Amino acid sequence: MNKKNIFEQIIKGKIKSDIVYQDKIVTAFKDIKPKAPIHILIIPNVLIVSANQINEKNKDILTHVFITAIKIAKKIGIHEKGYRLVLNCNRNGGQEVPYLHLHLLGGKYLGSIL
Ligand code: AMP
Numbered sequence: 001m002n003k004k005n006i007f008e009q010i011i012k013g014k015i016k017s018d019i020v021y022q023d024k025i026v027t028a029f030k031d032i033k034p035k036a037p038i039h040i041l042i043i044p045n046v047l048i049v050s051a052n053q054i055n056e057k058n059k060d061i062l063t064h065v066f067i068t069a070i071k072i073a074k075k076i077g078i079h080e081k082g083y084r085l086v087l088n089c090n091r092n093g094g095q096e097v098p099y100l101h102l103h104l105l106g107g108k109y110l111g112s113i114l
Contacts, residue, residue, distance in 0.1 A: 078106035
C-alpha cells in the first residue's frame with residue numbers, strides 16, 4: 001500500500017490508528033513516530049496532495065484543518081505554553097506522505113527552527 005492510501009485507509013477506519021478527532025471534513029490522529037510528546041496529524045477527508053493544491057475552491061477545508069488543530073491544542077491544554085503547526089510541501093519541504101497533513105507538535109519546548 002502506498003503512503004497516500006494509508007492515510008485514506010485511516011480516515012475510513014480500515015487500518016489501525018489512534019484517531020483523536022473526526023468529523024465530515026477532517027480526521028486527526030496520533031503520528032506513528034512522534035517527534036514530540038504531542039504529535040498529531042490533521043488531514044482533510046478528501047485528498048489534497050500538498051500545499052500546492054490549496055486554492056479558492058478548497059480554502060474552507062484548509063481553514064477547518066487549522067481550526068481543528070487549534071481546538072485540539074486547547075482541549076489537550078498545550079495552548080498556553082504553545083505548540084508548533086507544520087505543513088511540509090514536497091521533497092525540499094520534507095513531505096514524505098503525498099496527502100496534505102498538518103502536524104500539531106507540542107508538550108515540550110521545541111525551540112526555534114529558523
Ligand atoms: P511528512 O514528512 O510531513 O510527510 O510527515 C508524514 C508523517 O506521517 C510522519 O511524521 C510519519 O511518522 C507519519 N505517519 C506515516 N504513516 C503513519 C501511520 N500509519 N499512522 C500515523 N502516522 C503516520
